[in-house]
Amino acid sequence: MTSSTISDLLSKQNTLQEVQVKGWVRTFRANRFIALNDGSTLNNIQCVVDFENTDEAILKRITTGAAVSIKGTLTESQGKGQNVEIQVTSLEILGDSDPESYPIQPKKHSFEFLRENAHLRTRTNTFSAVMRLRSSLSFAIHKYFNENGFYYMHTPIITGSDAEGAGEMFHVTNLNLKNPPLTETGEIDYKEDFFGKETNLTVSGQLEAEAYAMSLGKVYTFGPTFRAENSNTSRHLAEFWMIEPEVAFMDLAGNMDLAEDFMKSVLSYILKHNREDLEFLEKRLLDEEKTKPQAERSDMSLIEKINFVVENNFKRVSYTEAIDILKDCKPNKKKKFKYIINEWGADLQSEHERFLVEKHFKCPVILFDYPADIKAFYMRLNEDGKTVRAMDILFPGIGEMVGGSQREERLDVLKEKMKALNIDEEELWWYLDLRKYGTAVHSGFGLGFERLVMFATGMGNIRDVIPFPRTPQNADF
Template identity: 70%
Template sequence: MKHDPIVELLDESRIGQEIVVCGWIRTFRNDTFIALNDGSTIKNLQLVIDREHFSDDVRKRLTTGAAISAKGELVASQGKGQTTEVKVTELEIHGDADPEEFPIQMKRHTMEFLREKAHLRFRTSTFSAVFRIRHGMTYAVHKYFHENGFYNVHTPIITGSDAEGAGEMFRVTTLDLNDVPKTEDGKIDVKQDFFGKEANLTVSGQLEAELAAMALGKVYTFGPTFRAENSNTSRHLAEFWMIEPEVAFADIVDNMDLAEDFMQYVVKYALDNYADDLEFLDQKERNDEKSKPQNERNELSLIERLKFVAENNFERITYTEAIDILRNSKPFKKKKFKFPVEWGIDLQSEHERFLVEKHFKKPVIITDYPASIKAFYMRQNDDGKTVAAMDILVPGIGEIIGGSQREERLDILMEKCKEFDIPEEHVWWYLDLRKFGSAKHAGFGLGFERLIMFVTGMTNIRDVIPFPRTPMNAEF
């Protein structure tokens, strides 16, 4: 059915035209006014029906959630908060929604309830806003890299390597689990599996992207990744999406410059193109925070936080400097930090947010972390204790980007493989890259859902991906 998106009917330029509109009813009041939404905008379009032209049976079916189409004249609205409305001459109900059964009514629902109704939560204002912005950020990511000379590379989803060396991977197999073939020593005979070896779902496309970068110069991956971490926190998913650029002939400074420019670009894109959705989410956050203790509320509103990142140069400090700042801070001296602060321990979210929100009052990039808490592929610094790693911290979230200059020296990388107990035969191709035309190179990873959390202000990562996958939960 040819029809007009509501987003195109909210200004006065088309007043007087006959239009057709389709969507789902949000409310029907006074037997006259329908608030219709079609997902093209956070705003509803008011339809005005003459009760004399539509039977009682039709009007009884105009319930929240029902799918309808309407034809009529677009006129200037007489009501507050809207510029246009439709005087309906024809109306068709395409799908009923029994108000006794339809769970998404015009009332406040908890996030927990809506996660259970993930197949219907798109109908709410909150989630329609979140997923419109998610789409916009997807486009902005590709737009940024295309405009800056990067090539998109599709790296494997099924892999035989563990990029992080953490071992928390989902096994992929075609073996009959009721009759698993065994070797003479009682181990699983992986040679009889589909790939003839152990295979897993990937945790990162980085290692493969490095191969492409050393021929194409600048590449990026943007795809699904998986981690079998048995965690039910608000920051972890078993299935998520990663953005991972890799650049040849780049060092850690080049990497920081790229990450800062990228972050500011995509945040500005959201501010410039999703103002209505951001204003709605900003107001939602302010309303939600009224019930929180003062010390748990964000100092900056959602839109203020986005502008904070878009308009400020990022502060750059070393890990050692960060530890010194934290240990000399009032929260540390008054023992208000929950987690310890000492050299060699990874920073926690409370430490990262203190640096960003209290100390520097701007986004922060921390570099030169202890080698013992970072991945095997990060370039070893001359001090022998730290690596050329960098994390970007933003308000409300803490770490949002992690990256490094990669270790391009074969002998040192082979030593790292031994330290991390990574068999050389598992990463022979990655080591091979250091034998033939090796050069310095760098890249970073950004969890896409972390970015969406930051841009939308949502506090649980399960609420920024359409169908979250978490321990004991693979519904839909």
């Protein structure tokens, strides 16, 4: 007999059929009622054991966390909260669980405790819902780009360049760290290393994606990236995933159109396909909000936030206009902001971004034409000589969601910008080649996948939306 998923069984209308299901015991009550879950849905299916005709040794082995295979008859449920249940005819223990040491007991656990047991935390409703949503968002992303003529490319994980210029990169080496080869000046001689040069784990696949866009037209990357930033905040990971489309012959306006359509598409997908998980996480978030002071509570529920993005046109506002709005707003004048906006050129913080979205415009916002001094070298310089064709998309509750730009396609301008920032031309000779041989207007953006999953699930800590978080002093599992 072929096993069914619990999700399928709970949706069946026809009862009195023989079924088989495999999963993990959530609870076992009165030597009779097994609540079984297999990860396909939030909901357990109740399996009713005929304890009088079941071996007592088997009954003792039915404990929380045990893996079991059950055959029986799907019947209309006599209890509340479920339409069907299984009257068990045979039961096999596939894997025992020690009830004394099993960490995921049927009670409320702190997220900190569950991070310490990340290998088992998806056996809780919260984390199974989060990871199903993560999977659906991944699929929706690939689906969108595939349906819109993009080619999926795998950019290098090991790189010799620092795309962001931040310098916070993990080194990759095959040298003997106890006795590395040295140059005549006493520095490590990376010519003796595996790649013959100093290499790192990538912080972005953008530069390589630009190369492919300038021959294939429309490409995107979706892969792991790394940053050695010694930060323990709720928004930082050392290993995370990035989505980065790059498109030839597309200017900043086209980039904004693409990013808005993309975000609405992937969020619409989960509204349609993950409603049960979203409703569960929304209730969890509402319960959490009740414990916060009134001033810190969100004005919108989880599903309202997602609909807020899907149903509203994104307002396009220049950085200069946004600064004027922020300088004159009440929170700034009354010094309610943690970071007071005094002058043009300030780097906007999450509190400023959220004010623009949630209080002033009351819709998602795309800010564009940022000061060149606070943006990356590869962004196209505007005619005013002080701003670049950058854009950031701002969402409620989280602030910046997407960052992108029209890329600098002029060789002379790009060289000047690199020189001003002490970026070695020899290191990026191939990137400069793109401006020598058939240069053209092109644009792209980056989206931190975990940030999107945080927004879509309402989780407050980025460590809770990736299977095994990598953070300072933590590389368990």
